[in-house]
Amino acid sequence: MSTLPGHYTILSFVGGGIRGLLSATILQRLYDANKALLDETRMLAGDELNFYNAxxxxxxTPAYSIDKVLGSQKAIHFDTKIADARKDVLLVSFNVGQVEPDRDNKMMPTP
Structure with missing residues (x-):
């Protein structure tokens, strides 16, 4: 893997729908400008936002049951082991702060 000395590059994407399309478009433009972008990136990160609505x-108490967390990850990654990932892996395990209802009355974390 080729990375710049002293740098740790993370590509992070959030959201689905139109935000996911925007992320994909930006990634394509970055890749078109630098074909080595993905090789130089140490970590890919993102959110599966619908999971967080519950x-x-x-x-x-825990924000999510371990069964829901594992089920969500299995749906995305199937039986792939972390050791087999081609990039570093980020596992978010807790929320620092509190939760409050947003405009749609969905519980959202706040710092």
């Missing part, structure tokens, strides 16, 4: 609002 957050448990009680701060004294």
């Amino acid at each position: 957050m448990n609002p009680d701060p004294r």
Whole structure:
């Protein structure tokens, strides 16, 4: 893997729908400008936002059951092992802050 000395490059994408299309378009333009972009990137990160719509609002208990977390990851990655990933892997395991309802009354984390 080719990376610049002293640099750790992360490509991060958030959102689906039109935001996902925007992310894909930006990634394509970056790749067109630099064909080595993905080889030089150490980590790809993103969110599967629909998963987060069912957050448990009680701060004294886990935000999500381990069964839901594992089920979500299996749906995305199937049986791939972390050791077999071609890039570094980011696993978000907790939220620092609190949750409050947004305009649509969905519970959202706030710092």
